[in-house]
Amino acid sequence: MCGIFGFHARARLSLDAELDAATDLLAHRGPDGRGTFAARSPDGEWQVGLGHRRLSILDIEGSPQPMHAHDGRYTIVYNGEIYNYIELRAELAERGHRFATQGDTEVLIEAWRAWGEDCLPRFNGMFAFLLWDNRTGRLIAARDPFGKKPLFVARAEGAHVFASEIEPLRKFPGVDDRLDQDSLREYLSYRYVPGPATFFRGIAKVPPGTFLALDGDTVSQTRYFTTPFSRTTPDIDDFDEALRLFSDRLDAAVQLRLRSDAPFGAYLSGGLDSSMIVALMSRHMDKPVSTFSVGFDVPGSSELPYAKQVADAFGTDHHELAVGMNEFTSVWEEAVLRRGAPVAEPSDLPVLLLSKMASRSVKMVLTGEGADELLGGYPKHRAEPWVALYQRLVPGVLHDTVIAPGARALPYALRRVKTVAGVAGIRGHQARMAAWFGGGDAELAEALYAGTPASRELDPLPFAADGAASALKRMLHFDQTSWLPDNLLERGDRMMMAGSIEGRMPFMDVGLAELVARFPDAFLTGAPKGKRVLRTLAARMLPEAIVKRRKVGFRVPVEQWFRTGMADQTRDLLQSGDATVRQVCNAGEIDRLMSEHLGGRHNHEKLLWALANLEQFFRIFRPATG
Template identity: 80%
Template sequence: MCGLFGFHARSSLALAGRLDAATDLLAHRGPDGRGTFLAHGRGGNWQVGLGHRRLSMIDLAGSAQPMRSHDGRYTIVYNGEIYNYLELRDELAAMGHRFVTNGDTEVLIEAWRAWGEACLSRFNGMFAFLLWDSETDRLFAARDPFGKKPLFVAKGEGFHAFASEIEPLRKFPGIDDRLDTDSLREFLSYRYVPGPATFFRGIAKVPPGTFMVMEGAKVRTGRYFTTPFSRTSPDIDDFDEAVRLFGDKLDEAVRLRLRSDAPFGAFLSGGLDSSTIVALMSRHMSKPVATYSVGFDVPGSSELPYARQVAEAFGTDHHELAVGLGDFTSVWQEAVLRRGAPVSEPSDLPVLLLSKMAYRSVKMVLTGEGADELLGGYPKHRAEPWVARYQRLVPGGLHDLLVAPAARALPYAARRLKTVAGVAGIRDRQARMVAWFGGANSDQAAALYAGPRQARALDPLPFAADGAASALKRMLHFDQTSWLPDNLLERGDRMMMAGSIEGRMPFMDVGLAELAARFPDAFLTGAPKGKRVLRTLAAKLLPRDIIERRKVGFRVPVEQWFRTGLSAELRDLLQSGDATVRRVCNGAEIDRLLGEHLESRHNHEKVLWALANLEQFFRIFRPSLGEAAPAQDREADYLLASTF
């Protein structure tokens, strides 16, 4: 787990002096080592610069980066872990490949030498890397299938630049860092910016499961992975067999992710997902698992007692962090800076605080992220398959006339029922996918933002699941191609790496996803609380109370804090005279939402959190607020127009 920076540029550009400074802006991602590499192509017209900050996990004394192959042909900077590197190393050694280190970085280089682009599908891991081939004068960039590791790209006049985070690219000369107004509009609806866009016109995300090849002025792009839920039909009809297969595959995923030469542990919430991971870790470790849990000092908002119960059941070396309002606000701006965007979820901040605490004793943790998006664990996954039936029975006009007003009038506490009643009436599937977990609904978004009309077409991939076997599988495809890489996995990377700690996610194993896609819907959402296969497996591993307790998620008490200790800061962010958010959004609508929340008439915490973080983003990054950019001027549109 590291931070990388690199550029491929015309030799006439004086960029060499920028390499060190850009690399060191990623020091928090790699406090254990640094290195740079600069070379010119054989024709002398192009140059490549590579920078690396290392968080050493495997082969601690060796495997420094940038790493050159033993023959000097290839040079790589790499962020992530190839969990099956030992198996690949044995296979490559049998083919005659030579190794001089004991880490996975050299395995990646030799896998590229052996198989070229096809090596990407052989890797079981999380990765983003830049690999320079001095014989062909090509720079190859790639990102892992689910997007667990970040890779941003910016295109300037005569160059491409890449980085693990946005900040080094913003400080690099010749990159357009003006505000992208389309991303602003999308953020209000999604609560995050859907890829490949960012908030900056000239900076984009390399999409998960894709690669880019730069050779002179030519750029080639391609996609090597799409989620199996969009292309796989169920073929496993024996439930007991499904549980056995899933248990074996998850156990293998955990075992492979325990490969580390540095101390490690687990983030434990006390919920089903992370508790199952800790139970499986305990099978493979000869000493107690180090577990880390975070909670809040607001009654009814802490899962620490549940986490403590699991820790006691498995005899872990348990550590707890109780977060108060002051702790929360102390890292708010740091979280926005590291994310390079408004913070989508309040839970980012306690994850950052917990990472800083865990770094005192470990350098890597396993987490439970991705289980809900893999196995249908949210209420929306059980509700979406019923929407088509509801819409056949209730005409759109009747819904708008009776059901929607009744839903809006529901009590303050009926958050989930209000969401289901509102979303069920949305006839457009693309809009409905966004609305289930979105921020402002269509009416609120229209009232909040009256800026330029959207010019950019959205990435069609999250909505292009016509090969999926059911409405549930189409939703899981959306979750795995949008919600996860652009929100939850982004949180996991940015907040943990801000604390200089690596997060590994066994549920985000490609083989596990391939298996789950073969299950019928009833094996996923067929239990009252969803994730039927996992619940059945976990019943053999965990205390009964953990299995049966109601899913509450990792909820930060911002709803209460906005009305109490955070109210003054919220008013400053949203109502001060110099608030930029009031320049780009409708101030009267902001005031209405804020007033209704503070008076406990409606729960607007999602929208208010989005708006408050938008203002934090403006105060930290101060992007220029220009007119809407023509499509050809934006890096995200350049990527969407490619061959992905």
């Protein structure tokens, strides 16, 4: 788990200083080691620079980077873990490949030597890497299937530049870091920027499941993975068999992710997903699991008691962090800086605080991220299959003029009813996917946006699931190609790495996703709270109270804080005369949202959080808006 930087540029450019400076901007991602490498292509026309900051997890003393192949042909900088490296190493050794280290980095190099791009689907892990071929002068940039590890790319004059985070790219000469107006508009609808775009015109995300090949002036991009939910027909119709297969695969995914030469533990929320990970970890460890939980000092807003219940049940070495408003706001700017964008969810900040605490005793944790997006755990997953019937029965004009306005007028306590009633009538699949998790409907987003109409189309992949077997599978495809890589997994990487912690996510195992795609919908949402197959397994392993408790999610009490201790800070961010957000958004609409929320008439916490973070982003990065 590390931070990487690299460029492929014309040889005439002098970039030695940029290589060193950019590498050091990633020091928080890798406090244990540093290295750089520079070379020219065989024809002398091109140069490459690679930088690496290391957080040592595997082969702590023996795998420094940049790493060179034993024969000098390849040089790599790599961020992530190939969990099945031991099996791949044995297979490659049988083919005659030589190894001088015990880690996974050299396995990656030799796998590329053996299989080329066909090695990528063989990797069970999370990764982003830059691989330079000293013989051919070809640079490969690749990212893991689900996008757990980040990789950004920028185009400058005579150069392509890559990095694990955005800040080093902005420092590179010639990169266009002006505000992307289309991304601003998309952020107001989604509360995150759908890939491959970012908030900066000249910086993009390398898409998940994709690799780039740079060879002189030629640049090609190839997608090697698409989610199985878009292309798999369910063929497992016996629930007991599905449960057995799921149990075995999830257990194997957890066990594989316990491979580490550094101390590790688990983040435990007290919810079903992380509790199951801790239960499975306990099976395979000969000492107590180190667990870490975060909650809040606001009555009714903390899940710490539930996490403690699970910790006691499995005898873990448990650590708790109670976060107050002051601690929360103390890392707000740092979170925005590390994200390279507005922080989409308030939960990013307590994850950052928890990671700083956990890093004092461990270097890696397992987490429960991705279970809802794999197994249909949100109310929207149970509602979406009924949308087509609703739209056949309810005329669009009735929904738009009566039902949707009525839903908006409902109190926030009925937020799930509000969401379902408001979203179900949206005819367009793309607009509906945005609305399920957006802070408001499309009409409100348009009212907030003060710029010019959009000039680009969104990446079609998240909305292109014609091979999906059902409306549910189509939605899960969207979640796994947009919501996860562009929001939730960004939180997991950026906030944990800001605290120098590696996060591993067993539910994001590709083999597990391939299996679950073969299940009928009833094995997923065929339970009152969703995730039927997981709940059935959990009933055999977890305390009954944890299995039966209502899903509440990781809710930060910003609703109350906006009205109390954060009120002045929020007013400064959103209503001060020099606030950039008032220039790029409709100031009158911002004032209305503030007045209604602070006056207790409505709860606009999602939109106010999105807007306040937008202003934080402008103050930290100061992108030109023209």
